[in-house]
Structures are given as C-alpha cells and as structure tokens.
Amino acid sequence: MIADYHQFQLNLLKVASNNLLRQAPFNLEELGENEIEFQQQLIALVADLEHMRGDYIESGQQILSRLVRHYPDLVPLVPRDLFWLFGGELLHFMPDDEIEIFQQLDEQRYAAETAGESFNYEESRARLLGLN
Incomplete structure (x- = not known):
C-alpha cells in the first residue's frame, strides 16, 4: 500500500536525519552558517515528507x-532508498545494479497495487537486497 x-521512507529519513545531526560538524556548539542552513533544510524535509506537502x-x-558534495564522509548514514x-x-x-533493484521493487509494488493485492515493501526490499 x-x-x-x-x-x-519517512522512517528511513527520520533515522538518517537523526544520525546526521548527531555527527560533526552538526553536533558542534558553534555551527557555521552552512551547517545551520543544512540542519534547518533537513528538518524541514522530514516535516514536508511526513505531511506530503510542498515539493519534497x-x-x-x-x-x-x-550532503554528497559537502559532507561525503556522512553519506553512508543515508539509506540508498532515499x-x-x-x-x-x-x-x-x-x-x-542498485538502481535495478529499486526498479524491481517499484514494479512489484505497482503491480500489487494495480491488482488490489497487499505488498510488503520492507520484506520484498530485504529479499532483493539479500538482507534476510
């Protein structure tokens, strides 16, 4: 569904956001203007996705x-799903190969929704990514 x-996806973004904001440079007492702006935008993105508003x-x-350009060492904290x-x-x-996996997931999800069937995204994702 x-x-x-x-x-x-929202849960992944919340976890990623929390993890990112606990890391340097975002956890320092004195933040630069870029870090403050990034923090604010990230927090706003979580709210926008949660309420599906704006162009999230x-x-x-x-x-x-x-994040990739300015904080590449923190990229591993963000799930590829995002x-x-x-x-x-x-x-x-x-x-x-990663793109292909997410394409397969989208196709499976769409086919199930079109057929009116239930689809467990998390289980299908784990199976395709070899996580179970």
Whole structure:
C-alpha cells in the first residue's frame, strides 16, 4: 500500500536525519552558517515528507546532493532508498545494479497495487537486497 511505502521512507529519513545531526560538524556548539542552513533544510524535509506537502522530492534532491558534495564522509548514514526516492542527480551516485533493484521493487509494488493485492515493501526490499 502507498501508506506503508510512504511510512517506510519517512522512517528511513527520520533515522538518517537523526544520525546526521548527531555527527560533526552538526553536533558542534558553534555551527557555521552552512551547517545551520543544512540542519534547518533537513528538518524541514522530514516535516514536508511526513505531511506530503510542498515539493519534497526536489528538496530531497537538493539536500542529499549537498550532503554528497559537502559532507561525503556522512553519506553512508543515508539509506540508498532515499537516493532512489528523491531521484534526479542522486541516481548518478548509485551503481546500475542498485538502481535495478529499486526498479524491481517499484514494479512489484505497482503491480500489487494495480491488482488490489497487499505488498510488503520492507520484506520484498530485504529479499532483493539479500538482507534476510
């Protein structure tokens, strides 16, 4: 279901956001202007995705692209699912085999929704990524 998929992505973003903001340079007492702006944008992105308001896809692309460019050491804290969700330029940072997996997941989810069947995104994701 769309709600389950949305909630899964939202949870990933919340965890990534919390993890990112606990790391330097975002956890320092004195933050630079860039770090304050990044923090604010990341927090706003979580709220926008939670309420599905604004152009959260474009905002997500911009914020994660900024993360890759300015804080590359923190990129591993962001699940690849979010790169796929926000797409755009972020797809350039994903290898072809990873893109193929997320395409398969989207196709399976869409087919189930079209047929009116339930689809457990998290289980299908774990199976395709070899996590179980």
